[in-house]
Amino acid sequence: MVEIRGKQARKTICRGALSLHASMGRRCASDLSSTLISSGRFARLLDIAVELLDRGIVGSASSRRNRRGADFNRHCAVVMSLVRIEQSSPSFPPGLTRYLGEMAPGQVMALGNLDVLRTCKTALFCSIKCPGNLILKTYDLACELRDKGVTVIGGFHSPMERECLTLLLRGTQPVIVCPARSIEGMRIPGEWRKPLSDGRLLVLSPFDEKHRRPTAALAADRNDFVAAMADAVFIAHAAPGSKTESFCRRILSWGKPVLTFDSPENANLLSLGAKASSKPCGELCSTSEPGSHDWVASSMLPSGA
Numbered sequence: 001m002v003e004i005r006g007k008q009a010r011k012t013i014c015r016g017a018l019s020l021h022a023s024m025g026r027r028c029a030s031d032l033s034s035t036l037i038s039s040g041r042f043a044r045l046l047d048i049a050v051e052l053l054d055r056g057i058v059g060s061a062s063s064r065r066n067r068r069g070a071d072f073n074r075h076c077a078v079v080m081s082l083v084r085i086e087q088s089s090p091s092f093p094p095g096l097t098r099y100l101g102e103m104a105p106g107q108v109m110a111l112g113n114l115d116v117l118r119t120c121k122t123a124l125f126c127s128i129k130c131p132g133n134l135i136l137k138t139y140d141l142a143c144e145l146r147d148k149g150v151t152v153i154g155g156f157h158s159p160m161e162r163e164c165l166t167l168l169l170r171g172t173q174p175v176i177v178c179p180a181r182s183i184e185g186m187r188i189p190g191e192w193r194k195p196l197s198d199g200r201l202l203v204l205s206p207f208d209e210k211h212r213r214p215t216a217a218l219a220a221d222r223n224d225f226v227a228a229m230a231d232a233v234f235i236a237h238a239a240p241g242s243k244t245e246s247f248c249r250r251i252l253s254w255g256k257p258v259l260t261f262d263s264p265e266n267a268n269l270l271s272l273g274a275k276a277s278s279k280p281c282g283e284l285c286s287t288s289e290p291g292s293h294d295w296v297a298s299s300m301l302p303s304g305a
Contacts, residue, residue, distance in 0.1 A: 081111060081112075082109060082110070082111050082183070082184065083109070083110045083111070083114065084107055084108075084109055084110075085107060085108045085109075085110055085114075086106070086107050087104065087105070087106050087107060091114055091117065092108065093108070093117060093228070093229045095228045095229045095230070096108075096206075096225070096228050096229060098228070099224075099227070099228040099254050099256070100224060100225075100228050103224075104228075105206035105225070107206075108204055108205070108206050109182070109183050109184060109204070109205050109206075109207075110202065110203070110204050111183055111188075111196070111202070111203040111204075112196050112199070112201050112202035112203055113174075113199040113200065113201070113202055114202065115199075116151060116174040116175075116176060116200070116201075116202040117176075117202065117229075119151040119174055120150075120151065120231045121151045121152070121153045121176065121229060121230045121231050121232075122145065122150055122151065122152055122153070122230060122231065122232050122233075122234060123152075123153050123154055123226050123227050123229075123230035123232070123233045123234065124142070124145075124152050124153075124154045124161065124164060124234050124236070125154065125155075125158075125161070125223065125233065125234070125235045125236070125238075125244060125247070126138060126158050126160040126161055126164075126235065126236040126237055126238075126244070127158065127160075127237050127238050127239045127242050127244045128158045128159065128239075129239055130158075130159075130160050130236065130237045131237065131263075131265045133263070133265075134236055134237045134261055134263060134265055134266075135160060137236070137261055137263075138160055138164065138236040138237075139163070139164075139167070141234070141236070142163075142164040142167045142168060143167055145168070145173075146167060146168050146170070146171035146173055147171065148173075149172075149173040150173060151173060151174040151175070151176065152164075152168055152173075152175055152176070153175075153176035153177075153178065153226055153229060153230055154176075154177070154178065154226055155177075155178050155179065155180055155219065155222050155223060155226055156177055157180065157214070157219060160236065160237075165177065166191070169191055169192070169195055169201070172198075172200065173200065174200045174201070174202070175195065175200065175201050175202070176201075176202045176203075176204060176229075177192070177201065177202070177203050177204075178203070178204050178205060178222055178225060178226050179203070179205055179214065179222070180207075180214035180215070180218040180219040180221075180222040181205065181207055181211050181212060181213060181214045181218060182205055182207045182208055182209050182210070182211045182212060183203055183204075183205040184208075184209045185209070185212070186212075204225075204229075205222075206221070206222075206225050207221075207222075220243065220247070223247055224247075224250070227247075227251050227254075227256060228254075230256075231257075232256075232257045232258075232259065233251055233256055233257065233258045233259070234258075234259045234260065235248055235258060235259075235260050235269060235274065236260070236261060237260075237261070237265060237266060237269075238260075238266070238268065238269055240268045245268060245269070245272070248269055248272055248274060249272050252272055252273045252274065257275070258273070258274040258275065259274065259275050259276075259277050260274045260275070260276065260277070261276070261277065262276035262277060
């Protein structure tokens with residue numbers, strides 16, 4: 001616990017509280033600051049203030065200008081590294097035309113290391129609402145996929161998917177993120193920058209520049225986009241009657257391998273034809289097995305098939 005002493009500490013707290021007004025919105029920040037102060041949790045507010053100082057949100061005018069300049073330069077470098085992959089290009093993911101047919105995008109915008117596309121990819125999906133026992137299993141699966149070097153691709157939109165992305169970005173294995181919007185002019189989250197510079201993060205989007213905000217329709221198209229590129233699809237949970245359940249039915253109709261947890265909560269997915277797995281990581285492809293749908297499909301067939 002940080003001990004609050006002296007005039008300088010009080011000044012830091014005040015500056016931290018003021019910066020919260022700017023970064024979070026006045027009302028929300030005021031509520032947070034008041035709650036922390038009234039409950040005596042000065043240390044927490046000081047921690048927030050120190051973090052904001054480190055990020056350059058508060059501080060001297062010159063330091064803010066310098067940090068903003070550095071951020072601007074990094075942003076420009078990111079923008080300049082965007083690559084347009086035309087459907088006629090050898091780098092265009094073949095699964096898109098194979099599974100989407102006429103609905104395949106004419107081009108894909110990419111940011112990051114295109115070599116990641118050559119690895120064997122596992123798509124990860126989960127409904128917005130997920131039972132508690134499956135949340136724990138999904139956490140464990142994400143950590144295992146990370147530690148075994150499996151390339152995971154996804155939109156990482158639902159709460160559970162976002163948590164998985166946080167875990168995956170802490171590893172050293174490749175990750176492919178596909179936002180449900182254009183990535184031209186998109187602000188790159190801070191936690192993506194190091195994986196991008198390390199060459200293990202690839203950001204892909206089939207949407208043109210006019211699609212600057214995610215929508216339900218774009219998210220549905222994005223999910224098909226992700227599944228078409230993946231060698232195998234893992235759906236942690238799909239609520240009965242949900243869009244994720246309909247998505248699972250569509251992917252199975254392609255002949256794409258779909259795995260899910262062997263759990264009563266996933267009875268609807270199992271009835272559709274998804275394969276139950278008590279140890280899914282052992283059945284999903286890794287980066288040591290180059291992208292091959294045949295390899296994944298054969299690994300998921302019952303013994304003797």
